[in-house]
Amino acid sequence: MYKTIQTVFVGDGNYNNLMNSIKGGQRPFKYMDYLYVAFADLKPNSNPPQIYFKSEYEQNVREIIAEAKKQNPSLIVFAQVNWASTLAPLDTEAKIEAFAKSIPPFLKQYGLVGIDFDWEQVPFDINLASYLFTQVKTQIGSEAYLSISADKTTSLKPSVVNQYVDIVNVQSYQRLWLVDEFIDFGIDKNKIYIGIASENDDPNAFYPSGGGVSDYINKCVDTGTAGLYLWRIDNDDTDHAINVPRYTITKQIWQFTKGTMATEIGGGVFEDTNMRRDAKGNPQAVPPITEMIVRYGNVVNAIQTINGDLKLPQHGGYSGIAAPTIKLDEGDNIIEVSGYTGTWFGWNCVLQLMLTTKNGKTYGPYGSMADASQKIPFSFKALTGQSIVAFKGTLISIPLKDAPETTVIESLSVSFA
DSSP states (O other): OOEEEEEEETTSHHHHHHHHHHHTTOOTTSSOSEEEEEEEEEOTTOSSOOEEOOGGGHHHHHHHHHHHHHHOTTOEEEEEEOOGGGGTTOOSHHHHHHHHHHHHHHHHHHTOOEEEEEEOSOOOOHHHHHHHHHHHHHHHOTTSEEEEEESSOTTOOHHHHHHHOSEEEEOOTTOTHHHHHHHHHTOOGGGEEEEEEOOOSSTTSOSSGGGOOHHHHHHHHHHTOOEEEEESOOOSSOOSSSOOOOHHHHHHHHHHHHOOOHHHHTOEEEEOTTOEEOTTSOEEOOOOOOEEEEEESSSEEEEEEEETTEEOOOEEOSOSEEOOOEEOOTTOOEEEEEEEEEEETTEEEEEEEEEEETTSOEEEEEOOOTTEEEEEEEEEEOOTTOOEEEEEEEEEEEEETTEEEEEEEEEEEEEEO
């Protein structure tokens, strides 16, 4: 399951606009997995060295944390430490050790369970950097998270990072090739989150261009990395010079990581056919399906396929139950997808799904169709010599009585090859 990390900076208009959007009914924390609250700092002239939030940030920090946990009780909240260059006074192991010891009580004071270092303009050599990571992780323990948000591999030792650091946010922004550089350098790809900058001060430096994030999603899927990182939480009431809507970026990330289209996005489309990218980023057709996961209950909640070495995003929500993963025999392919569409509590959706393979195996039916009406059969069958290699369709979120809304598959089609 892919995850998402977003930062809120409490020191400028981003905070004000975020709180205003909440007052206006938005729920920006609802579907994120990790929230970074920026910035914590090395307290000036502290002896021994200590971490702290500036006094002018104090109220904003506490309000953000309270609101975030109210919207999303399972949200994991971090303090994000300012640029690594601000840690230059920690120039000995003794100072680093003292600083690390100040972190657990600091996290406890604010109800936080993670610490992130903005790893830019790094003042440490590889030995001091490694010592910082080992000391911080030793102090916070396995129950808390250690993260770095890095724009370069400066002073990083892969073996140390992979052992002591839980999350590595690559500040890829307009440089998606940087993700490959970190992987080739030896950083565990399962720790890597791909960075998206949703700033728009300058139209020539606004990434992603036009607010689209498909390139970042595709990079995440293609490289098998853990998820996406946004600097920072974007909302449509921007404090920046050019009024480019930004909250739409957050919603696209929700769609990818949670399968949540919801009424907040107004419906959504998925199309897996050309999800693979070549070295230049050009779309390519996906290979045949080798594995598939279906979530279902009364109706079909979600589908996800693995096409050879390519794991595609889940489409749909996380309600219902996950059927055992379908693993096709070598040389076998899906040749027919059939089932029923219809109405469930007044909402049109895919009620049931069944798969048939070239070798005559069947999987399903998935979806009991309980409480459904207007059951309309459908079938997509490959011609001789072809198989079904990808799914496409739409999603819809349905409000439930006495329970949260659920996202299900509204319509479904396939691609043949």
